[in-house]
Amino acid sequence: MSTPPAGISEADWETWPAGARELILSQHEEIELLRSQLTALASELASLRERIGRSSRNSSKPPSSDGLGFKPPERRKGSGRKRGGQQGHPGSGPELLPIERVDEVVEHHPDACRRCGQLLDGIDPEPLRHQVIEIPPITPLVIEHRLHRLVCPCCSTSTCASLPADVEASHYGPRLSALVGLLGSAFPLSFSKTQALLQQLVGVEMSCGAIARVRQRLSAALAEPMAEALDAARRQPVAYVDETGAPTGNADGNNPTGKRGWQWVMVTAVVTVFIQGLSRSTAAAIELLGNAFGGIVVSDRFSAYNHLPVMQRQLCWAHLIRDLVAIAERPGASAEFGAELLGLQQQLFGLWHRYKEGKIDWPALQQSCRPIRQAFETTLQQVVELGYQRGERTPWASTVRTCQQLQKVAGGLWTFLENEGIEPTNNAAERALRQSVIQRKISHGVQSASGAMCRSRLLTVTTTLRQQGRDVWEFLEQAWIAHHRGGVMPSLLSDP
Known part of the structure; x- marks a missing residue:
């Protein structure tokens, strides 16, 4: 006895011919199979669309990878004024160098009155000054040291002179x-x-x-x-850290497996340190920060920094914004939650910029940001509670996973509001790495x-x-x- 499809009673099902029942069951199975395939294809299509739509605005891709077809966000409207210095602006033209840096002075006197032709004589105590800066021809200074070898008239031993200690042994000074x-x-x-x-x-x-x-x-x-x-x-209280790819060859046999290589940077208030190695692991991060770093690390959410307690971390909001943009660009509920999180982020940074401009003080910033923090964390919790099925690879599942990851390190999002003097982004480290990225593009590594x-x-x-x-x-x-x-x-x- 076969089980009837949904919507058909068993009594009615038994009255149908056996051939009709077999046909209906086979078609029902085929429909369910097609439905599952359609669901999988829809999820795959949504995933592919999101991957195609990735750019520097919603992912960690660099701006140089956006391509010609990428449309950057609309720039704010101009003021309508012409380019360049505006009327009344003091200007910033070349300033006269102090007289002690002037190598030569040439005096110019007028010969006669420009109106009546009367011959003129005398000195202007405050003449108009005009300076011309020039580079003289540069020629290298070549000093030849001749080491004479002399033979002793007594024992016939030859002795050669030695270079003085202050003379460079290399050919280049x-x-x-x-x-x-x-x-x-x-x-x-x-x-x-x-x-x-x-x-x-x-x-x-x-x-x-x-x-x-x-x-x-x-x-x-x-x-x-x-x-x-x-x-x-x-030993600094705050360090901004980041890393980027740095190709390293095997000319000395130290990279036989052809690992990519990574350039790490740590920016502090007094020094900026670079370390290049073959690993992008926790061990490499510890090599940079040391085993007993007691300050606060400002970084992205890369797992190499997870060995640090959350209270010692400030997660970069610039990276987080790209994730929020990606959520807002997804269909369905993701767009709604993403827009809400982005709105809270904009309120947060609006207050932060007012604080940096001196329009509000530190206690006012902390107080004003408390409801924003509470609303942000509440929204993350709402997304997580809605959940997703295990193994699901849909845009919504990606949204839930991102919110789950943020919840695990939520304390690290707000460290800059608990400790004055910390920036909410690691832009300082990214700016420091820009030089290394340029070198990589020019020389293709070491x-x-x-x-x-x-x-x-x-x-x-x-x-x-x-x-x-x-x-x-x-x-x-x-x-x-x-x-x-x-x-x-x-x-x-x-x-x-």
Whole structure:
């Protein structure tokens, strides 16, 4: 006896011919199969549409991957005024240099009156000043040291003179070597462009091998400042951290499996430190932060930072906004909840910007943000309670999973409201990594572990010195001299 389909009583079912019942059952099974296939295809289609629609606005994709067809968000309407300085604006043209920096003064006197032609004589106590800044022809200073070998008239032993301690053993002096390092870090030039610039600008010809050797010697000179900077960064109360891909070759045999390589950065109030390795794991994060970091880490939600207590974390809201945009762009209930969460985020940052502009104080910011926090967490809870079926891969399921992940680290979203002086985003770390990303696009990475170490040390020094407003070229020259000739190594922690 077969079970009748839904909607047909057993009494009526038994009165139907056997052939009709078999046909109806087979069609019913086929309909159920087609329904399940349609549901799966609809879920797959929605997933594919979401994947196609991913951009830098709703995912972690970089803006450079958006493509030509991507429509950026509408920009705010202009003020209607013309470009450039407005009437009444004081302007920011070139200022006159102080007289002590003037190398030559040329006096110009009028010969006769411009009206009647009367000859003129005298000196204007406050003449109009016009300065012309020019670069003199740059030629390298080449000093040849001749080491004479003399034969003793008594014992016939030949003795050769030695280079003085203050003479560079390399073919390239400290200032030129510092420039070579500068062109590969603060100014991310490839080896070929460094060659061309040195030859055209200063008249020095260097091979790629010579440039590499100079940078390796400079890297050795920066080992002490690098260790000093890393130690100081680990003792700071707040650190902004991030990581990006950094291709590393196997020229020295240290990367036989061809791992991608990663550049890590830690930005603090006093120094910015870069470390490049072959891992993007928790161990790599600990290598950067140290085993006993006691400050607050501002980062994205990458799992490598999950070893830290939530109270020590501030999750980046810039990354979170992209997730909220992705939720709002999904169909159905996701769009409704996403729009609500985005609205709360906009209220939050509206208050934050008012605080940064000095329009409200710290207690007012905290008090005003409490209801926003409560509403945000309540909305997350509502999404999670609606739930989804296990194994489901629909846009709604993605929304629930995102909200579940946020609930697990919810405390880390609001650390910036509990501790004054913390930013709600890790934009500082992303800006610091931009230099490394540019180098990656230009040079396609490094070829060895020593090259990775060299790049990290140069980026650490140049970025930190720029952060402090100090002379990078001078620091590199002093570090080179101190390491290779002896002397006091300059400090990255010194006041400018």
